[in-house]
Amino acid sequence: MKQVVNIDSGTGDVEGGRKVAAVLIPHLKALGMTVESVPAEIDGLPENTVATLTGTGKAKILLIGHIDTVFGPGTVAGWPFSIEGDVGHGPGITDEKGGVVEGVFALKLLNQLGFKNFAKITFLIETSEERGSPGTRKLIDKLVHEHDVELNLEPGDSPDVITVWRKGSSTIDIDVKGRASHAGVAPQDGRNAATELVHQLATVDQFPHSGSGTTVNLTIINAGSRYNIIPEDARAQINVRIRSKADLDAVVAGFEKSAQTTVVPDTKVTVTRENSFPPxxxxxxxxxxxxxxxxxxxxxxxxxxxxxxxxxxxxALAYEAGIPALDGLGPVGGGFHSTKEFMDMKSVTPRLYLLTKLVMELGAAPPKPAR
Amino acid sequence: MTTSTWLCGAATAAMVLGLGGAAQAAGKDAKVWAAAEARGPPSWSS
Incomplete structure (x- = not known):
């Protein structure tokens, strides 16, 4: 655990991702698993790992975890793995390296117990979940269709909760095109894209920013290149979380309506959506x-x-394919996507027991898919 | 004392005597639990 947390592997850190995989793969091979490193589906991402174990039973079980984190290079140096009392700390300790380690340990337990009452266990360790799995989407889609059930190793929520629903995630990009001009000599000739963007962003406040339903939040904003130039371009990215697909349409419609009316003359506003995960x-x-x-x-x-x-x-992709899915099976933690991220070490043994027993029970009696 | 109250009282007594824990543990897969415990937090520090 310490080994994998103490490797920076933010999404897009190819070398970091490869180093984490290099720690895990020997453990999987030692269990007799067939391990394949599958190239990412877009450039700039490390390979995904697909480890497969064949048994003598009926059920085909898919475990999914990810080793990319939201933390950039150099994070580990200032915030390495540590355990204080019953609390573990470090970048990605629960989201989701702890879950991946739990998956490896569960497979070790099954091996130790001589359990083989399953047709196949596949462990997908992917490398781009924190960006919506752009490097793994086709692979996930293929794998979920080949299995009877998906067990996801995302962290459990406090105090000891597994996840039976998740919001979908999308990004709305707002791009404003204006006209550059010298801010001191001829500001009147410019058309300030940044100013127009600020007006457009008022739409964000038409929607909730927190809560169990739709949430809409400004997360990235870029404008301007030099202090003495009226900005020609401005861009904002809005993170949208929804409980149903129809909810996203309503949010996009709000921004598209706003884009039809500009406050700064001669500026053009474009609204585009990027879907990451469905709900x-x-x-x-x-x-x-x-x-x-x-x-x-x-x-x-x-x-x-x-x-x-x-x-x-x-x-959510397993659900879309009609495959039963259960989520939040990793160790319990909190403070995700921040330097407050932690793992409740007391949850480690019960969660490992739970995952192992789930695989054993499902291996013997797989659920019926909806497909 | 109604039957349900008696059962409630018996359950409470069993818990006080520590029998509740034993009854709960009967459903636990001891082999798996022992194996999970052996791979508990101490082994997560490496």
Whole structure:
């Protein structure tokens, strides 16, 4: 765990991703798994790892985890892996290197116990989830169609919750084209793209910024190149999280309507959408898996809560393919996507037990897909 | 005392005596739990 957390592997860090995979792959091979490094589907990303183990039973089980984080190069140097009491710290410790390590350990347990009552276990370790899996999308789609169930190793939420719904994630880009001019000699000849963008961004406040439903938040803004030039270009990116696909249409329509009316004359506003993950809605297939998980957990004297959150994941793609999916099976943590990220070390053993037992039960009695 | 109250009282007594934990542990897969414990937090520090 310390080894993989102490390697910077922000999305797009090709060498970092390869180094993390190089730590994990020998463990998977030692279990007799067939390991394939699959090139990313776009440039600038490290290979995805697909490890496969064949058994003697019926069910085909897909585990998915990711080793990319949201943290850039150099983060580990100032914030390395550490454990203080029952709390672990470090970049990506729960999102999602802890989940990936849990997956490796669960496979080790199955091997140790001599459990083979499954047709196939595939462990996909992907490298671009934090950007919506652009380097893995086709691979995920192929794999979910080849399996009976998907178990996702995203972190559990506090106090001890697995994930039965997730919001979908999209980005709305607002691009403004103006006209450059000298800010001191001829400002009247310029058309200020940044000023127009500020007006357009008022639309963000027409929607909620937090809560369990649709959320719309400004996350990136760029404008201007020099202090003495009226900006010709300005761009903002708006992160949108939705519970249903129709919700996104309403948000896009709001920005498109705003774009039709500009405050700065002669500027042009363009609105485009980029879909990352669809939502994982509440659904009977996931609920049935969650009930199994709760039944496994109860004899431990622990209560496994069911919940959802605004973080998107690959489970939504499994759901779209009609494959039962359960999410948030990694160790419990919080503070995700910030330097407050932590892991509740007390959750490690129960969560490892849960994942291992889920695989054993599903291996013997796979759920029925909706496809 | 109604039957349900009696059952409630018996359950409480069992918990006080520590029998609740034993009853819960009966559903636990001891082999898997022991293996999971062996790969618990100490081994996550390396």
């Amino acid at each position: 994982l809605p509440n659904n009977p297939m996931t609920d049935a898996l969650a009930a199994r998980a709760q039944a496994i957990y109860a004899p431990l004297g622990l209560t496994l809560g069911l919940g959802g959150n605004g973080g998107a994941s690959e489970s």
